[in-house]
Amino acid sequence: MKKVNFLIKLKKENRLEIVEPSEELKQSYIKKSESNLESSKILLDNNKLEESISLTYYSMYHILTALLFKTGIKCENHSGSIILLKEIFDLNNSDISEAKTERIDKQYYTDFKITKEEITEAIKNAEIFNANLFDFISKLSNESIKKYRDKFSEL
Numbered sequence: 566m567k568k569v570n571f572l573i574k575l576k577k578e579n580r581l582e583i584v585e586p587s588e589e590l591k592q593s594y595i596k597k598s599e600s601n602l603e604s605s606k607i608l609l610d611n612n613k614l615e616e617s618i619s620l621t622y623y624s625m626y627h628i629l630t631a632l633l634f635k636t637g638i639k640c641e642n643h644s645g646s647i648i649l650l651k652e653i654f655d656l657n658n659s660d661i662s663e664a665k666t667e668r669i670d671k672q673y674y675t676d677f678k679i680t681k682e683e684i685t686e687a688i689k690n691a692e693i694f695n696a697n698l699f700d701f702i703s704k705l706s707n708e709s710i711k712k713y714r715d716k717f718s719e720l
Contacts, residue, residue: 568648568651572720573720575642575645583714584638587634587635591632591634591635597623604620605617605624605684608620609684614679615671618671618679619671625691626661628702635710636713637710643665660694663690664691
């Protein structure tokens with residue numbers, strides 16, 4: 566209930582709303598996702614681990630944003646978007662939630678240790694998450710998009 570209340574709060578603040586589904590925005594965010602993951606690997610290869618973990622998360626977040634725009638949902642909050650993945654689409658959001666936590670810890674704090682092995686594992690998780698979400702997006706029909714939009718409107 567706490568998560569749903571948070572989404573309702575975002576709706577009241579006009580930070581979460583129904584918009585026209587956009588194939589163009591979907592494609593733009595998919596490209597951003599791919600670019601972020603590619604950049605993350607380049608950073609890993611050059612021992613820029615903190616930066617790599619951030620872009621690994623953003624690759625996941627951008628594919629999620631692509632899903633939202635494909636279905637005509639605009640969310641201006643990372644946590645809200647992640648909650649929607651579970652509440653509206655009934656998809657597991659634990660990998661992206663964990664990636665977000667790691668990104669915040671590594672981006673904003675200095676008292677951490679990070680290894681290449683951890684980043685490599687995070688990138689593998691992102692690749693799987695992104696592939697699964699891309700597959701989900703590619704299978705959306707007009708009927709399923711309407712169903713998700715109706716579910717969103719019921720919040």
